[in-house]
Amino acid sequence: MRQITLSTAVNEAIAEEMRRDETIFLIGEDVAEAGTPFKITAGLVEEFGTDRVIDTPISEPGFMGIAVGAAMTGSRPIVDLMFGDFIFLIMDQLCNQAAKTHYMSGGKLNVPLVLRTNMGATRRSAAQHSQSLHAIVAHIPGLKVAMPSSAYEAKGLLKTAIRDNNPVVIFEDKLMYQDKADVPEEEFLIPFGVANEKREGSDITLVGTSSMVQVAEKAAEILAAEGISAEVIDPRTIVPLDMDTINASVRKTSRCIVIDEGHQSFGVTSEIASRLMEQSFYHLDGPVIRMGAMDVPIPFSPALEDITVPTPEGVAATARKLMAGEMYHV
Amino acid sequence: MSEVIMPALGMAQDTGKLVKWLKAPGDSVATGDLLFEVETDKSVMEVEAQADGFLTHVSASDGDDVPVGKTIAMISATADNAVATPVTKVEPEQAPTPETMPTVVAMSSTPSTAAALEGGRILASPKARRLAAEDGLDLGQLVATGTAMPYHVSDLKTLRDLPASSAQTVVMAATKQITARCKQAGSRDFMDWMKADGAITVTPTAMFTSFASSAWRVATEAPTIVVQLSDPDGEDTYLRNADFTRLSVPAPETDEDATFVLHDLSASFLTSLRLGDTALPTLSIGADGDSYLITFEFGSDQMSNAQAIAFISGLARRLADPLHHLV
Amino acid sequence: MTDAKTNTEEYLQMYRQMVRIRSFEDQANQLYLSAKMPGLTHMYSGEEAVAVGICEALKVTDKITSTHRGHGHCVAKGADFKQMFCELLGKEEGYCRGKGGSMHIADQSNGNLGANAIVGGSMGIATGSALSAKRQGSDDVTVCFFGDGATAQGLMYEVMNMAALWSLPVIYACENNGYSEYTRTDEIAAGSITGRAEAFGIEAFKVDGQDVLAVNELAQTLVARCRKGEGPFFIELETYRYHGHHVGDINREYYRPKAEEKTWHEGRDPITNFGKWLTTEGVVDQTDLDEIKAEIKADAAEAVAYALDAKYPDQSEVNMHVFAETP
Numbered sequence: 001m002r003q004i005t006l007s008t009a010v011n012e013a014i015a016e017e018m019r020r021d022e023t024i025f026l027i028g029e030d031v032a033e034a035g036t037p038f039k040i041t042a043g044l045v046e047e048f049g050t051d052r053v054i055d056t057p058i059s060e061p062g063f064m065g066i067a068v069g070a071a072m073t074g075s076r077p078i079v080d081l082m083f084g085d086f087i088f089l090i091m092d093q094l095c096n097q098a099a100k101t102h103y104m105s106g107g108k109l110n111v112p113l114v115l116r117t118n119m120g121a122t123r124r125s126a127a128q129h130s131q132s133l134h135a136i137v138a139h140i141p142g143l144k145v146a147m148p149s150s151a152y153e154a155k156g157l158l159k160t161a162i163r164d165n166n167p168v169v170i171f172e173d174k175l176m177y178q179d180k181a182d183v184p185e186e187e188f189l190i191p192f193g194v195a196n197e198k199r200e201g202s203d204i205t206l207v208g209t210s211s212m213v214q215v216a217e218k219a220a221e222i223l224a225a226e227g228i229s230a231e232v233i234d235p236r237t238i239v240p241l242d243m244d245t246i247n248a249s250v251r252k253t254s255r256c257i258v259i260d261e262g263h264q265s266f267g268v269t270s271e272i273a274s275r276l277m278e279q280s281f282y283h284l285d286g287p288v289i290r291m292g293a294m295d296v297p298i299p300f301s302p303a304l305e306d307i308t309v310p311t312p313e314g315v316a317a318t319a320r321k322l323m324a325g326e327m328y329h330v
Numbered sequence: 331m332s333e334v335i336m337p338a339l340g341m342a343q344d345t346g347k348l349v350k351w352l353k354a355p356g357d358s359v360a361t362g363d364l365l366f367e368v369e370t371d372k373s374v375m376e377v378e379a380q381a382d383g384f385l386t387h388v389s390a391s392d393g394d395d396v397p398v399g400k401t402i403a404m405i406s407a408t409a410d411n412a413v414a415t416p417v418t419k420v421e422p423e424q425a426p427t428p429e430t431m432p433t434v435v436a437m438s439s440t441p442s443t444a445a446a447l448e449g450g451r452i453l454a455s456p457k458a459r460r461l462a463a464e465d466g467l468d469l470g471q472l473v474a475t476g477t478a479m480p481y482h483v484s485d486l487k488t489l490r491d492l493p494a495s496s497a498q499t500v501v502m503a504a505t506k507q508i509t510a511r512c513k514q515a516g517s518r519d520f521m522d523w524m525k526a527d528g529a530i531t532v533t534p535t536a537m538f539t540s541f542a543s544s545a546w547r548v549a550t551e552a553p554t555i556v557v558q559l560s561d562p563d564g565e566d567t568y569l570r571n572a573d574f575t576r577l578s579v580p581a582p583e584t585d586e587d588a589t590f591v592l593h594d595l596s597a598s599f600l601t602s603l604r605l606g607d608t609a610l611p612t613l614s615i616g617a618d619g620d621s622y623l624i625t626f627e628f629g630s631d632q633m634s635n636a637q638a639i640a641f642i643s644g645l646a647r648r649l650a651d652p653l654h655h656l657v
Numbered sequence: 658m659t660d661a662k663t664n665t666e667e668y669l670q671m672y673r674q675m676v677r678i679r680s681f682e683d684q685a686n687q688l689y690l691s692a693k694m695p696g697l698t699h700m701y702s703g704e705e706a707v708a709v710g711i712c713e714a715l716k717v718t719d720k721i722t723s724t725h726r727g728h729g730h731c732v733a734k735g736a737d738f739k740q741m742f743c744e745l746l747g748k749e750e751g752y753c754r755g756k757g758g759s760m761h762i763a764d765q766s767n768g769n770l771g772a773n774a775i776v777g778g779s780m781g782i783a784t785g786s787a788l789s790a791k792r793q794g795s796d797d798v799t800v801c802f803f804g805d806g807a808t809a810q811g812l813m814y815e816v817m818n819m820a821a822l823w824s825l826p827v828i829y830a831c832e833n834n835g836y837s838e839y840t841r842t843d844e845i846a847a848g849s850i851t852g853r854a855e856a857f858g859i860e861a862f863k864v865d866g867q868d869v870l871a872v873n874e875l876a877q878t879l880v881a882r883c884r885k886g887e888g889p890f891f892i893e894l895e896t897y898r899y900h901g902h903h904v905g906d907i908n909r910e911y912y913r914p915k916a917e918e919k920t921w922h923e924g925r926d927p928i929t930n931f932g933k934w935l936t937t938e939g940v941v942d943q944t945d946l947d948e949i950k951a952e953i954k955a956d957a958a959e960a961v962a963y964a965l966d967a968k969y970p971d972q973s974e975v976n977m978h979v980f981a982e983t984p
Contacts, residue, residue, distance in 0.1 A: 025792065051792065057822070062815025065781010066788055069799075072770055073720065073789040093812075096775055097782065104761040105771065106754030107978040141979050165981040254457050254483065285457045285483045325482045337690040339907055373908055399692030 001184060007040045007177040009151035013158040014078060018048055024162060025052040027063055028080030036080060038177050064090040068098045071113040078162065081117035084171060085131045098167040099142030112165045120173040120211055120261060122305055127297035134171050135267035138239050144192060145239040146170040149213035151181040153236055156190030173211040193240035201231030204255040204319050207246055207272055209235060212259040218312035223319055230319060238268055247280050254285040255322050259310050264292030286322045291315060332381040334403040336396040339370045345395045349374055355388045359405060381405045453480035461486055505608045508642045510624040512650040520652040530578040535594045538615050539581060542592055544573035545644030549637045558588035622649055665940050671713055671869050675705035675928045676950055678729045680957040681738065685745060689904040695747055698759040700900035701729030706927035707832050707894045708733035710872025711800055714880045720768045720786045720799040722779035725760045727772030730802050735767040738957055742964035749970040777803060777810030784816040787827035796884040799827045806837030808846050808853060820889040821857040827889045828879055834898045839912045854891030866896030867927045897921040
């Protein structure tokens with residue numbers, strides 16, 4: 001099977017969908033000739049023209065609002081938001097307008113829009129260009145949230161997002177754009193709300209999102225050498241969230257660590273841990289542990305930035321403690 | 331006829347105070363004329379007439395607090411219908427009580443495997459507790475073995491490996507006894523008073539059942555109390571939450587399991603039963619001279635010493651002075 | 658007044674629509690005052706010529722976006738009384754099945770993309786709608802209604818910039834009623850309002866918002882030019898809202914003098930003045946106008962009664978429409 005980068009996978013998904021459906025257009029900063037600073041949309045304006053690959057001024061609320069209006073009137077925009085941190089700039093249009101329009105209109109108006117943005121720290125971009133803010137939008141009813149963990153997921157989830165009649169926010173990890181994975185040539189879609197078991201195990205479940213899936217897989221390797229068998233689950237989308245798969249895994253292993261790059265407090269790890277506590281309480285042989293990014297603004301210095309996010313060694317250490325029954329406060 | 335209403339004037343107001351009528355019943359009014367003054371939380375405002383005609387059927391007077399939206403007068407097109415009615419006081423309607431959100435009852439995870447050991451709880455994972463319960467294992471025995479808490483599933487292996495005699499599901503604890511004594515006078519006076527004052531006959535049995543249930547509730551905080559009232563001649567009756575029913579009414583019978591057994595010996599020659607039969611906590615009340623003799627037997631696996639003492643003390647207090655406890 | 662149309666039908670249609678808006682708002686205000694309407698609403702009374710003058714220049718497929726003061730636009734774009742009142746009361750037959758309410762009322766079949774509770778919140782939507790029309794090759798125009806207060810929102814400048822860059826068929830219609838909530842416009846908007854659009858190279862016009870014929874003439878011209886790709890355009894309409902910012906804003910002398918309100922009511926009422934023009938020009942006589950008013954008033958009363966009686970949505974609807982179905 002061929003291997004392509006996440007960047008190429010995203011490019012292919014957009015191009016294929018735009019060929020299939022002429023109501024789709026791409027809008028954002030530097031998406032045309034420049035192909036975005038991450039070079040993801042290179043070549044699209046040459047194929048589809050400036051009518052369908054639209055460069056905007058630096059007006060995030062403005063072009064997000066325009067995308068919402070276009071989506072309400074027969075278009076299917078893909079909005080490129082250069083950094084996930086800029087979600088704060090567009091919150092009204094995303095959360096007050098896009099998320100609620102279908103509901104507030106009693107089902108009469110749709111907003112079939114995709115917001116593509118990114119997440120992930122350790123790039124030395126400091127606090128305002130390194131955040132992972134998916135939990136904030138997942139909290140708003142009416143928005144779907146996808147988190148691809150590799151080039152394969154990036155293509156399959158993006159195509160599903162584009163075809164979905166709802167506003168979907170898809171977070172790509174900006175450090176993974178050049179990472180390769182097996183991606184089929186033939187068309188494929190990954191459905192929302194279906195988690196993926198990436199590695200089978202029996203002693204402990206590691207639930208990871210986005211690049212934390214790779215962190216979990218590496219931790220599983222470390223643990224395997226010590227005789228601990230870890231199972232790795234990738235939810236792929238957090239709204240909708242496939243708790244059936246996660247519950248089944250935790251009921252099998254009876255222990256769980258949830259790993260996510262959002263801040264540890266009030267985030268995805270808390271949500272999944274709470275649901276496990278509610279739904280699989282009597283199957284837990286230890287508390288469900290959350291491992292998120294530290295609750296600090298992301299520091300610039302490499303010496304500091306790298307310790308704010310979960311690492312394979314950190315996950316393995318936590319897993320050992322859980323296995324030994326050392327994880328409690330009396 | 332058109333209605334004159336107390337208008338909604340502010341965001342947080344349910345009622346408006348009618349300060350003063352500016353027109354009298356029977357007066358002719360035109361649209362836009364000032365009809366009355368209303369006090370809002372900010373100031374006094376004038377309300378205009380919305381129709382032409384004659385003011386009539388005035389049902390609120392100066393100084394009344396009127397619910398917003400309520401009709402307080404009418405404007406009649408013709409003078410004939412205008413009635414200079416005497417102003418009747420408007421009773422402010424009770425604000426409808428907001429429907430309380432049903433409180434979410436916290437699911438209490440009280441697995442009943444482990445004995446309630448004095449001075450400490452057993453810390454164990456939910457899965458360990460469940461498996462122990464399913465397999466009839468007693469986590470209390472792990473405490474005895476000195477295994478460090480909290481217990482996990484792996485510790486159940488220790489339990490299973492214990493020598494057979496200690497791996498009993500129920501620890502046969504020695505029966506404990508508490509006795510108490512109180513004067514009958516208080517109870518007799520009470521029963522006499524009930525008869526005289528309310529023509530209600532209260533039997534000693536009813537009193538014992540009710541007071542014992544009440545004292546049990548306070549001592550153990552049990553939400554449901556079923557008293558197995560022993561009848562040597564016939565079938566025992568099972569009475570539910572006898573402390574919730576008035577003494578004049580028999581307590582409801584139930585087929586639920588009993589919380590404790592009550593022997594009313596007061597009409598017999600027996601004063602006390604100490605039979606060592608501790609399948610259930612057992613209470614007997616007998617008459618001894620001018621006192622009641624209260625005997626209580628219980629097993630250490632049924633309740634703590636502190637609870638038992640609190641129960642019997644509470645029962646004795648109630649029997650000694652029922653009026654004080656009922657009022 | 659300019660002689661903009663020669664067709665009696667069209668004049669009467671405009672007159673009717675303005676009276677319909679006024680009647681609707683009168684009823685809505687009564688619903689609030691008699692505490693029958695949940696929440697708050699914002700009255701358009703006094704601004705009728707703005708919505709009607711513009712919407713009468715549009716066809717059904719043209720789009721509008723509206724504001725929190727949106728009943729006028731909704732009626733002007735062809736909405737039906739019953740469904741509007743039902744929406745204000747949260748009933749199932751409302752335009753949004755009761756889920757939007759006054760501030761989010763939308764009438765998709767008539768091209769009304771919705772009122773918006775966020776000041777300036779629909780400017781992006783209007784501009785996006787124009788982008789869709791251009792991309793789809795239709796000659797549909799979008800009108801974005803907003804108030805003078807919304808000129809304080811950054812979004813307006815962002816979308817006007819892009820509309821100008823991409824020549825989008827959108828008309829930004831600023832209803833300048835002199836007040837931004839409880840503050841005078843000259844205290845919240847520096848410089849010139851039309852100047853803001855001109856800074857982007859957008860042609861901007863000022864018109865007397867109380868003169869329905871002048872508004873309509875200007876709108877017709879600009880809509881025609883938009884259809885030819887000459888947009889966007891900006892109009893500032895000078896108008897006045899008779900009521901407070903919202904229905905509960907009754908004690909408002911502290912920010913707006915009663916004398917000023919009186920001047921606008923008596924001298925610049927759009928319905929009265931257009932009526933005078935119609936009778937003076939011999940288009941109709943006063944009895945015709947009175948008949949129209951009476952008929953519409955009755956219509957509105959009937960619609961309110963219907964809505965008050967109509968059923969609420971079933972509780973199961975609370976979970977519906979969070980997400981749209983994707984086949």
